[in-house]
Amino acid sequence: MPDSPILSVQDLQVTFATRQGPLRAVDGLSFDVAPKEVVGIVGESGSGKSVSMYSVLGLVRDANVQINGSVKFQGREILGLSDQEMQPIRGGEIGMIFQDPMTALTPVYTVGWQIAEQLRAHSGMTKQQARERAIELLGEVGIPDPRKRVDRYPHEFSGGMRQRVVIAMALSCNPKLLIADEPTTALDVTTQAQILDLMLKLQDSYNSSIVIITHDMGVIAEMAHKVVVMYAGRPAEIGPEIDVVRNPRHPYTWGLLGAVPRVESRNDRLTTIPGNAVSPLDIPEGCAFADRCEYRMDICTKRPQLKGTNSHLDACWLSDEQRLTIRSKAVR
Amino acid sequence: MLSFSLRRILSAVLVLFAISIAVFLIFFATPGVDPAARIAGRSASPATLAHVRAAFGLNRPIFIRYLLMMDHLFIKRDLTSYVNVGLKVVPQVLKAAPITLALVSGAAVIWLVVGIFGGIIAAANRGKFIDPLVMFIGIAAVSVPAYWLGEVVNLITQSRLHSSLFSWVPSGGYTPFTQNPWQWALHLLFPWLTLAALYAGIYARVLRAELVNAMNEDYVRTARAKGLSERRILIRHALRCSLVSIVSLFGLDFGALIGGAALLTEVVFGLQGVGMLTYTALQNLDLPVIMACVLYGSFFVVLANAVVDILYAFLDPRVRVA
Amino acid sequence: MGALGVLIFIVLICLCAPLYAHYWAHVNPFSSNISGRIFINGHWRSVIQSNSTGYGESPIGPTWHINNYFLGADSQGRDVFARLLYGGRDSLLIGTASALICVFFATISGLAAGYFGGVIDWIVSRMLDITWAFPVYLLAISLSVILVTAGFSVGPIHVQAGSLLLPIIIIALIYVPYVARPLRGIVMTLKEREFIQAAIGSGASDWRILRKEILPNVAPSIIVFFPLMVAFNMLTESALSFLGVGVQPPNASWGTIINDGLELLYTRPWVAMAPGLMIVITAGALNLLGDGFRDAFDPKAKLRGSI
Ligand SMILES: Nc1ncnc2c1ncn2[C@@H]1O[C@H](COP(=O)(O)OP(=O)(O)OP(=O)(O)O)[C@@H](O)[C@H]1O
Ligand code: SF4
Ligand SMILES: [Mg+2]
Numbered sequence: 030m031p032d033s034p035i036l037s038v039q040d041l042q043v044t045f046a047t048r049q050g051p052l053r054a055v056d057g058l059s060f061d062v063a064p065k066e067v068v069g070i071v072g073e074s075g076s077g078k079s080v081s082m083y084s085v086l087g088l089v090r091d092a093n094v095q096i097n098g099s100v101k102f103q104g105r106e107i108l109g110l111s112d113q114e115m116q117p118i119r120g121g122e123i124g125m126i127f128q129d130p131m132t133a134l135t136p137v138y139t140v141g142w143q144i145a146e147q148l149r150a151h152s153g154m155t156k157q158q159a160r161e162r163a164i165e166l167l168g169e170v171g172i173p174d175p176r177k178r179v180d181r182y183p184h185e186f187s188g189g190m191r192q193r194v195v196i197a198m199a200l201s202c203n204p205k206l207l208i209a210d211e212p213t214t215a216l217d218v219t220t221q222a223q224i225l226d227l228m229l230k231l232q233d234s235y236n237s238s239i240v241i242i243t244h245d246m247g248v249i250a251e252m253a254h255k256v257v258v259m260y261a262g263r264p265a266e267i268g269p270e271i272d273v274v275r276n277p278r279h280p281y282t283w284g285l286l287g288a289v290p291r292v293e294s295r296n297d298r299l300t301t302i303p304g305n306a307v308s309p310l311d312i313p314e315g316c317a318f319a320d321r322c323e324y325r326m327d328i329c330t331k332r333p334q335l336k337g338t339n340s341h342l343d344a345c346w347l348s349d350e351q352r353l354t355i356r357s358k359a360v361r
Numbered sequence: 362m363l364s365f366s367l368r369r370i371l372s373a374v375l376v377l378f379a380i381s382i383a384v385f386l387i388f389f390a391t392p393g394v395d396p397a398a399r400i401a402g403r404s405a406s407p408a409t410l411a412h413v414r415a416a417f418g419l420n421r422p423i424f425i426r427y428l429l430m431m432d433h434l435f436i437k438r439d440l441t442s443y444v445n446v447g448l449k450v451v452p453q454v455l456k457a458a459p460i461t462l463a464l465v466s467g468a469a470v471i472w473l474v475v476g477i478f479g480g481i482i483a484a485a486n487r488g489k490f491i492d493p494l495v496m497f498i499g500i501a502a503v504s505v506p507a508y509w510l511g512e513v514v515n516l517i518t519q520s521r522l523h524s525s526l527f528s529w530v531p532s533g534g535y536t537p538f539t540q541n542p543w544q545w546a547l548h549l550l551f552p553w554l555t556l557a558a559l560y561a562g563i564y565a566r567v568l569r570a571e572l573v574n575a576m577n578e579d580y581v582r583t584a585r586a587k588g589l590s591e592r593r594i595l596i597r598h599a600l601r602c603s604l605v606s607i608v609s610l611f612g613l614d615f616g617a618l619i620g621g622a623a624l625l626t627e628v629v630f631g632l633q634g635v636g637m638l639t640y641t642a643l644q645n646l647d648l649p650v651i652m653a654c655v656l657y658g659s660f661f662v663v664l665a666n667a668v669v670d671i672l673y674a675f676l677d678p679r680v681r682v683a
Numbered sequence: 684m685g686a687l688g689v690l691i692f693i694v695l696i697c698l699c700a701p702l703y704a705h706y707w708a709h710v711n712p713f714s715s716n717i718s719g720r721i722f723i724n725g726h727w728r729s730v731i732q733s734n735s736t737g738y739g740e741s742p743i744g745p746t747w748h749i750n751n752y753f754l755g756a757d758s759q760g761r762d763v764f765a766r767l768l769y770g771g772r773d774s775l776l777i778g779t780a781s782a783l784i785c786v787f788f789a790t791i792s793g794l795a796a797g798y799f800g801g802v803i804d805w806i807v808s809r810m811l812d813i814t815w816a817f818p819v820y821l822l823a824i825s826l827s828v829i830l831v832t833a834g835f836s837v838g839p840i841h842v843q844a845g846s847l848l849l850p851i852i853i854i855a856l857i858y859v860p861y862v863a864r865p866l867r868g869i870v871m872t873l874k875e876r877e878f879i880q881a882a883i884g885s886g887a888s889d890w891r892i893l894r895k896e897i898l899p900n901v902a903p904s905i906i907v908f909f910p911l912m913v914a915f916n917m918l919t920e921s922a923l924s925f926l927g928v929g930v931q932p933p934n935a936s937w938g939t940i941i942n943d944g945l946e947l948l949y950t951r952p953w954v955a956m957a958p959g960l961m962i963v964i965t966a967g968a969l970n971l972l973g974d975g976f977r978d979a980f981d982p983k984a985k986l987r988g989s990i
Contacts, residue, residue: 088582092488112591120588127586132579135598136679137605146597147587182678198587379813387825399829500974504914504966506921509941509959516952621821625922639821643828643926651828655821 033104034061035206035238036085041098041108043077043084043262045091052309054080056262058098059335060255062206067232067239069253069270071246071285073306077262078242079128082208084108086125087115103205121151124199124237126209130192130216134183140167140194141179144201151202166197170227189220193227200231207232209241213248225252246285250274255340258282261307261317268341278343278352281318316346324355366671373667380659385427388652389417400648434656440649442642450653454635458657460535461634463545464552464627465618471557473611476564483565484572485595495565502562511555511629518551533631552630556623560614567610571603578602605677609669616665620658686971693965694775766935767957773936774962777851777929778917784855785912786905789862794893794901796863797870807867811860823919826853827928850929854916861915862908869901903980907973914969921962937962 043055055077062068070078083089085100087110100108107118119125127133134143144166145159154162160179167175170193183191192212199207209228213221229252232239241252249256249270256273258266258281266279277283305321313319315330322329326346333344347355389396397413414420418429433440438451483495519532529547536544575581576599584594624636631637635654642650796807814822830849873879874897882892923929924938932939937958944955 083582086586088585090576090582112585116588116590118588119586125586127579127583129579133583135580135584135602137601137677146589150588184679195583198583376812379809383813384825387829500967500970501963504918504970505963506918506925506938506941506959508922508925509955509962512941512945512955513959516956624820625925628926639824640926643824643928646828648828651825655825658821 034101035064035066035103036062036240037099037101038081038085039099039101041081041084041100042096043080043089044095046093046095047310049310053262053312054309055084056312058257058259058262058264060257060264060267062238062240062255064205065232065236065238066255067241067253068255068257069249070240070242070257070259071244071249072259072265074244075306075309076259077309078259079210081259082125082210082240082242085208086119086123087112088125117151120147120199120204121202122204123206123208124202124204126192126195126199126207126212128211128214130188130195133195134191136183139180139182140186144194144198147198148201162201163197166201167194169231170194170197170200171223172197189216189224192216192220192224196224196227196231200235200237203235203237205237207237207239209239211242211244214244228252246274258285261309261312263312263317264335264342264344265318266341266343267335268337268343272341276341278337278341279318279345280322280324280347282343283356284321316344324351365674369667369670373663376666377660377663380663381431381656382427384652384655384659385430388648389419389426389430390423399646434653440653442647442650450649453638453650454653454657457633457635457638459537460632461619461621461623461627461636463535463538464549464556464632464634465615465623467546467549467553468556468560468618468623469611469615471553472560472564475557475561477568477607479561479565480568480572481595481600483569484576484599487573492569496569499562499566499569502558503566505559506625507555507559508625508629510558511552511626514551514555515629535632549632552626552632555630556618556626563614564607564610568603568607571606572599575599575602605673608672608676612665612669612672613662616662616669617658619665620661621654622658686968686975689964690968690972693771693961693968764957766940767937767961770935770937770940770958771961771965773847773930773934774917774920774938775965777847777854777920777936778913781851781855781858781916781920782909782912784851785858785916786862786909788855789859789866790898790901790905792859793863793866794870794897797867798874798889798893798897800871804867807863811863814857814860820919820922822857823853823923824926824928826857827923847930847934850920850923854919854923858912858915858919862905862912865908866901866904869904870897873897873900906980907976909973910969910976911973914966914973917962917966917969921958 038061039059041055041058042053045052045054058077058081060068070082072078080089084096085107087107089096096108098108099106102118102123107115110118134140138146141160141163144163145154145156148154148159148162149156164175164179167179172178172190172193178186183194186194192215196212199209207228212228213224216224225248228239228241231237239252241248243249253270256266256268256270257264258273258279260281265281266273266277268278273282274286277286307313307317307320313330315332316322316325319325319329324347328346331346333346335342335344337343388399396417397410397419400417401409401413416429416433418426421429434451438449440450442448442450479495479499483492486492515533531544531548534548536548538545572595576595578599580602581594581598584598585591589597619635621636621639623634624639626632627634627636628640635657639651639654641647642654792807792811796804827850830853879892879896882896887895920929920936921938921941924936925942927942930936930939940958941955944951944953944958947955
């Protein structure tokens with residue numbers, strides 16, 4: 030197979046033991062990322078997007094967590110590897126960008142030092158070489174006057190600038206895969222657009238794959254080749270971006286897209302689905318979305334499996350005819 | 362940075378001023394107490410009393426009294442003890458200070474090493490038996506009265522095991538470093554350990570808590586995602602950030618100890634430091650000496666606080682700009 | 684849990700000492716008994732015996748008979764064990780009462796400074812700064828030297844020399860900044876929170892907001908601080924008493940008993956060791972309890988550094 034996936038997640042389960050009982054943050058997530066592919070993960074707050082991607086890199090540090098399933102990176106199982114075994118992968122082969130740039134950098138070191146630290150962890154660079162490369166990288170991510178900025182501390186940067194630093198750091202070792210956890214949520218609108226453009230440009234020149242987590246269907250429409258829609262820790266719908274956006278199959282995705290008046294406008298948040306997100310502590314036995322679903326049927330008390338044609342899958346008991354009639358009525 | 366330091370020092374001077382007033386008020390304006398009788402000591406003759414009244418201007422307005430007092434202490438430096446008649450107070454304090462300094466500095470080295478090491482070990486082994494063990498020892502250490510621990514040490518090294526295991530332990534007192542460095546260290550060893558025990562316990566507990574907090578910070582997750590080793594994350598990132606609060610704690614404690622809080626250890630081990638001076642004065646109700654010691658002590662506390670704040674700015678780049 | 688059990692046990696045996704210690708010890712723990720004799724193991728022995736060297740005399744050592752000088756006698760011929768129980772009453776009383784007073788004043792000043800800000804905050808903070816900058820023991824010593832042997836009177840209030848109230852008040856006051864500072868910080872962050880802002884916006888009176896919104900939210904921290912303060916204060920009391928400026932005779936506390944035992948350290952070590960052990964156990968239990976409270980109520984509460 031020429032296009033064997035770079036990352037393959039199979040039936041990922043993440044459960045936290047809490048005082049109120051087990052909390053299933055991720056339940057049965059499966060998807061593949063092909064080389065140079067951009068995969069978008071969408072879902073409401075608390076749907077398990079961050080937790081699932083932290084699990085991939087072994088970054089969930091909680092004594093009460095139980096992680097099952099399989100995560101293969103370039104064909105090699107990496108779930109359950111020790112920190113030591115993960116070291117070359119983290120930062121070297123898989124870069125990660127975090128949700129909140131304000132707190133992602135260590136406050137007591139200059140940004141240049143922090144980028145150089147990563148470079149030196151993965152290559153035999155000398156201090157001087159690493160510093161030069163850090164300056165180059167800062168320039169590449171669009172920080173003006175990088176030679177001067179390299180010795181500044183994180184608190185002297187704005188949020189957008191810090192996110193650029195984090196991106197520079199994540200890309201510093203030419204990772205094959207970049208995981209970006211809501212890289213723009215904390216930023217203002219213009220900065221958001223710049224950061225996304227930057228990521229696309231860099232993906233192009235570094236030939237990496239990207240997994241991008243977002244709340245924002247507009248971001249998906251602009252960047253992603255493939256979409257994973259998550260609800261309450263479970264995949265609700267997975268498919269090529271065109272199919273999912275043009276021809277969504279799951280009622281939850283309908284809600285998400287309905288909240289975006291025009292697919293081109295990128296800044297509307299997915300907030301207008303009636304009802305509240307289900308509490309992760311008591312997700313129903315059957316379809317997790319049942320409480321908020323207009324089209325609930327008797328069978329929905331049983332859990333729907335992901336199924337579908339080709340690569341477009343969804344987890345819903347509605348038949349194709351039912352979906353057609355509902356959609357035609359809704360679209361009119 | 363410079364202006365920050367200057368401002369900090371200015372405020373330290375102001376606090377010192379306020380403290381000198383507070384001390385003055387405690388000793389000279391406490392309701393229902395005759396200051397002359399207190400200064401002159403027990404069973405002073407009427408002549409002495411009259412002399413004290415005149416010297417401290419006790420029948421003049423209160424702020425003149427304050428100025429006179431400060432004059433005796435800092436300008437003329439001729440404050441004398443009325444208990445040990447004729448003994449000048451200020452030179453005595455200056456003579457005792459090096460002993461206190463030696464005691465506290467040595468102990469500080471020990472407790473920093475032990476405390477930081479203990480804190481790191483506990484934090485690095487969270488969830489294993491060694492963490493609660495270190496923390497339990499820490500609790501025990503902070504629950505022991507320092508002077509009592511000193512007595513236990515004395516009992517063991519000077520009496521019970523003195524003829525066998527601890528025959529090399531000198532019997533109390535102090536040998537100046539310049540005279541014999543080896544004896545100096547030998548005399549101070551157990552006082553150091555005793556004084557350090559409490560603070561090592563505190564520091565291990567504080568540092569562990571700080572480290573555990575730091576290890577939950579976002580920047581630690583970033584560091585891990587960069588592919589750094591756990592040890593490097595703990596030491597270079599978490600510890601480096603926690604050091605800021607350790608340093609500020611250290612400044613306060615060091616200042617307070619130099620300023621007299623080491624008194625109990627000095628008394629128990631018979632070291633003639635400032636604390637001992639205060640203690641002896643206390644036994645004789647020798648007020649001028651006590652007053653000088655208290656002021657001397659607060660001077661060090663305030664100084665230490667100022668130094669800490671400036672050091673803090675060095676350690677934490679976020680403070681510098683402000 | 685174990686800590687709580689130990690604590691309750693110690694408190695009970697000390698508080699109830701007047702009920703039973705008398706029957707055990709057969710002697711008054713507060714009056715000297717230099718010429719007393721006791722019947723032990725079939726022999727009559729003097730409480731104070733001449734030394735075998737011929738020089739001086741020593742009190743009797745531990746008999747390990749619970750009703751007869753269990754831990755021996757001090758230089759006045761008093762039963763150390765009975766004194767230990769009675770002394771514990773004063774140690775615990777001073778520790779608890781001063782912690783209560785301290786927390787009370789600290790709560791008032793911390794809340795006022797944090798909530799009202801402005802001038803009140805400035806005044807309170809500066810006062811706290813100054814007390815903070817004093818070496819705690821020296822401050823306590825200065826106050827004690829002046830007050831303990833003479834008592835004091837302000838207006839209608841007269842406190843007698845040697846009264847237990849003096850060490851209680853002194854210890855309470857010197858630690859106010861230790862508690863008030865963190866509380867002030869907590870209130871300041873609370874005040875920015877939405878529900879407080881909403882309450883302020885709705886026109887509720889300051890008093891009502893402080894009572895109904897702020898106080899319940901700082902209460903967990905206060906609960907965490909309390910056992911730690913009791914331990915802190917007990918240790919301070921014992922140090923002051925050891926120096927002779929804390930509890931004054933005829934009252935006794937664990938600190939004064941250690942002081943009494945100092946001259947007997949090498950001959951009759953139990954006189955000084957026993958009260959020290961009691962302090963260690965009690966303070967240790969209180970510290971463990973504080974840690975437990977912290978985990979249960981307020982993991983972020985910090986008294987001093989992170990303690
Ligand atoms: N350490 C933890 N212990 C217990 N529950 C946790 C822990 N970490 C995350 N969770 C829970 O797991 C669920 C998924 O969280 P996650 O952060 O993945 O959501 P998310 O989809 O990234 O949301 P957002 O868009 O707000 O970032 C949430 O309900 C969260 O409360
Ligand atoms: S399975 Fe049933 S409840 Fe769930 S989304 Fe489909 S129709 Fe709605
Ligand atoms: Mg998230």
